[in-house]
Amino acid sequence: MDLTPSQQRVIHFPFNEATTLEVQAGPGSGKTWTLLNKVYHLIEEQHVKADEILILSLTNKAVDNIVEKLLGVYLGKEGQGHLPRIEEKVDQIGIYTIHGMANRIVVENDGIINIIEENGWRGLTKLLPALRSNGDKNKEALTESINPKLLERLLQNYKVKKDNNANSSARDALAEMVKIMKECKVLTNEDLILRAMELLNEKVRSDTSASEDFTSQLLNKFKVVLIDEVQDLYPLLSPLITQVVKGKQLIMFGDTNQSIYEFMGHNESVIKDLREIHKAEQSQTFHLYDNFRNTPEIIQTATQVLRASKRKTFETSELILKEKTDVQPQLINFTNTTAQLDFLSAEITKLVCASARFNDISILSRTHEHLQTIAQHLSAYNIPYEKLTSQPDWIRDPRIQFITDILKVVVLTGDSHWQSDFSIIVTLGALRGVGSRTLQTLYSTSTLANMTLWRYITEVTRKQWGTVITNKLKIEEYVQILRPVVESRVYSQMNDPIEILTELCEMVYRLDCPLFQFKSRQEIDDFQASLEQMLTVLKLCSTNKPEGISLVKWFLETYFDQSGIYHHTRLASEATGIGSVKLSTIHSSKGLEFPISFVVGNPRGNNFPMDDNTLYVGMTRARNLLYLVNVNHPRIVPWEFKPPVNIIEQPKFWEYYNRDLARSWTPKQTNKMAYQTLSNKYGLRQYSTCCRHLRRCFKVLR
Numbered sequence: 001m002d003l004t005p006s007q008q009r010v011i012h013f014p015f016n017e018a019t020t021l022e023v024q025a026g027p028g029s030g031k032t033w034t035l036l037n038k039v040y041h042l043i044e045e046q047h048v049k050a051d052e053i054l055i056l057s058l059t060n061k062a063v064d065n066i067v068e069k070l071l072g073v074y075l076g077k078e079g080q081g082h083l084p085r086i087e088e089k090v091d092q093i094g095i096y097t098i099h100g101m102a103n104r105i106v107v108e109n110d111g112i113i114n115i116i117e118e119n120g121w122r123g124l125t126k127l128l129p130a131l132r133s134n135g136d137k138n139k140e141a142l143t144e145s146i147n148p149k150l151l152e153r154l155l156q157n158y159k160v161k162k163d164n165n166a167n168s169s170a171r172d173a174l175a176e177m178v179k180i181m182k183e184c185k186v187l188t189n190e191d192l193i194l195r196a197m198e199l200l201n202e203k204v205r206s207d208t209s210a211s212e213d214f215t216s217q218l219l220n221k222f223k224v225v226l227i228d229e230v231q232d233l234y235p236l237l238s239p240l241i242t243q244v245v246k247g248k249q250l251i252m253f254g255d256t257n258q259s260i261y262e263f264m265g266h267n268e269s270v271i272k273d274l275r276e277i278h279k280a281e282q283s284q285t286f287h288l289y290d291n292f293r294n295t296p297e298i299i300q301t302a303t304q305v306l307r308a309s310k311r312k313t314f315e316t317s318e319l320i321l322k323e324k325t326d327v328q329p330q331l332i333n334f335t336n337t338t339a340q341l342d343f344l345s346a347e348i349t350k351l352v353c354a355s356a357r358f359n360d361i362s363i364l365s366r367t368h369e370h371l372q373t374i375a376q377h378l379s380a381y382n383i384p385y386e387k388l389t390s391q392p393d394w395i396r397d398p399r400i401q402f403i404t405d406i407l408k409v410v411v412l413t414g415d416s417h418w419q420s421d422f423s424i425i426v427t428l429g430a431l432r433g434v435g436s437r438t439l440q441t442l443y444s445t446s447t448l449a450n451m452t453l454w455r456y457i458t459e460v461t462r463k464q465w466g467t468v469i470t471n472k473l474k475i476e477e478y479v480q481i482l483r484p485v486v487e488s489r490v491y492s493q494m495n496d497p498i499e500i501l502t503e504l505c506e507m508v509y510r511l512d513c514p515l516f517q518f519k520s521r522q523e524i525d526d527f528q529a530s531l532e533q534m535l536t537v538l539k540l541c542s543t544n545k546p547e548g549i550s551l552v553k554w555f556l557e558t559y560f561d562q563s564g565i566y567h568h569t570r571l572a573s574e575a576t577g578i579g580s581v582k583l584s585t586i587h588s589s590k591g592l593e594f595p596i597s598f599v600v601g602n603p604r605g606n607n608f609p610m611d612d613n614t615l616y617v618g619m620t621r622a623r624n625l626l627y628l629v630n631v632n633h634p635r636i637v638p639w640e641f642k643p644p645v646n647i648i649e650q651p652k653f654w655e656y657y658n659r660d661l662a663r664s665w666t667p668k669q670t671n672k673m674a675y676q677t678l679s680n681k682y683g684l685r686q687y688s689t690c691c692r693h694l695r696r697c698f699k700v701l702r
């Protein structure tokens with residue numbers, strides 16, 4: 001692809017330390033493409049070394065995308081023959097998510113840490129002393145029925161001193177929570193950023209010019225920092241990024257209309273901070289507003305969603321735009337979920353019969369729950385799909401979190417660098433019959449005795465545990481099952497992923513944990529899928545484990561990053577098969593594009609209007625065909641849309657579509673007969689109802 005004059009200006013912007021280049025760009029204007037070419041130019045023409053370049057983004061997916069496409073840019077320019085040299089060079093570039101960078105700083109200085117997940121919050125709620133509201137209904141107080149989400153919010157407010165509504169006993173309890181989290185080395189994502197900032201500041205104060213560690217390198221080695229999707233940064237991140245950028249060349253790319261994390265705080269203040277790092281005369285702003293992605297019909301409708309003041313007013317004649325298709329975005333509303341789901345599967349079938357590929361299609365929704373319902377429906381029709389979540393499903397599965405915590409207990413207990421009771425609290429607290437009172441008593445008496453919780457439950461006899469604990473047998477059983485494994489250190493010697501997982505599951509099965517009491521076949525299938533993914537990541541770890549560390553420890557230290565690699569490999573290998581429809585939240589679809597997108601609202605859910613920017617991001621992911629299904633937005637008004645077309649009857653559109661994707665196409669490829677046969681055979685509503693009925697019978701028979 002030839003670079004446009006505006007892209008060229010960014011790429012040829014001279015390299016000078018302590019300068020800022022801000023690139024403001026619209027959707028599909030080639031921001032990422034320009035960033036990649038800029039990196040190539042910095043290294044090959046402006047003589048900046050690969051390991052002096054730092055690229056930061058907010059999501060793992062954006063980082064993966066950059067790594068993969070950067071290899072593509074190099075290969076395009078230098079040819080396949082240079083692959084090993086190119087890979088080595090791209091490897092040297094520092095490409096991180098901001099949390100990934102913070103994590104490296106903290107682990108390098110403080111050792112392994114626990115980033116708190118759903119099960120962790122649940123465990124912590126059990127440690128809260130039983131407090132009652134002080135009677136004032138307007139004041140938020142801790143009660144016995146506090147849920148994990150509420151605790152997370154209360155703690156967050158407490159830390160930023162916004163807890164004026166909490167009563168004094170609630171405040172004491174929150175102070176106690178903060179103390180426990182500190183003792184157990186448990187961090188929230190916000191804590192991680194703040195701790196990284198503290199550590200970086202400590203380095204600034206000491207002389208680190210000769211140090212080789214990562215934290216010092218951040219300050220001294222890198223010369224250029226490129227930040228992608230700068231509109232997604234929120235105020236908490238600002239001090240850390242500002243410190244890293246100081247004195248270097250900052251090149252930031254962003255589109256304020258795609259800012260979708262405003263609930264974390266205003267992005268404008270971050271942009272202001274970044275603009276002020278270097279002097280105004282050392283800063284320049286360039287614009288990219290061409291649109292290579294969306295059809296004019298799509299971008300026009302998407303722009304309509306923005307307030308008039310936010311719309312960029314450019315003469316269309318100045319811009320590079322795609323040709324018109326004459327197929328407007330398709331607006332459709334359903335009053336119930338079944339009808340919506342039936343429409344999705346029927347329309348996907350139609351699209352595929354009309355020459356689209358499964359891989360071309362994305363379904364974007366606001367919530368994971370809605371996507372899960374859609375996923376179940378697609379699997380009933382055997383339509384292949386893939387979820388594009390920022391975190392793979394298996395990591396978010398509470399059962400897998402429990403298994404991983406048990407693995408931490410058996411592998412890390414007794415490790416001198418790992419003085420954390422957290423996994424024990426979380427796993428004990430998840431057992432049947434182990435309530436708040438038991439957990440609180442055990443934890444406070446072990447702290448008083450100056451012992452870790454593990455030492456306390458294994459060394460102090462149960463008679464001494466006190467009378468408050470009524471379910472001592474349960475805890476003894478836990479000790480009996482885990483103790484031999486902890487003491488024998490058997491897991492540290494295992495190298496076979498299947499053996500590790502099998503042993504682990506057998507051990508977990510012996511613990512009486514309600515999480516493993518499945519209520520439906522679907523739950524079993526979901527858990528099995530998660531286990532399979534965990535196994536794949538374990539296998540991956542066994543192929544890249546360095547010398548001198550056990551497989552399980554390597555897994556515990558790196559599974560988060562490794563699962564990203566796994567996810568990626570799976571998607572790549574999939575490209576050769578029949579492909580799959582991509583299911584994603586709008587937030588996770590950031591930076592991606594798809595030939596066809598369905599942006600769907602949930603007709604049954606809490607259907608508050610989508611905010612302008614989120615909807616704008618969702619709509620601008622579509623290259624050629626956009627469906628707006630149950631989209632609830634004040635500026636998307638039905639009477640401004642033409643009635644939906646029968647897409648299989650639009651040969652001109654399919655000619656355009658295939659040309660845009662550089663695929664050859666003849667009208668014969670649109671197979672109306674196939675669609676007719678399928679819909680006659682399976683019907684729409686009938687098939688779905690019958691299918692659900694069959695699944696229910698099947699479950700009973702099993």
Ligand SMILES: Nc1ncnc2c1ncn2[C@@H]1O[C@H](COP(=O)(O)OP(=O)(O)OP(=O)(O)O)[C@@H](O)[C@H]1O
Binds near residue numbers: 002025028258590620
């Ligand atoms: N100079 C060019 N000529 C032709 N196509 C281009 C050019 N630059 C970018 N493109 C194409 O435009 C599309 C959008 O590019 P890219 O994904 O980089 O946009 P973006 O600005 O990052 O979008 P968004 O902000 O919406 O994520 C891609 O398909 C890319 O290959």
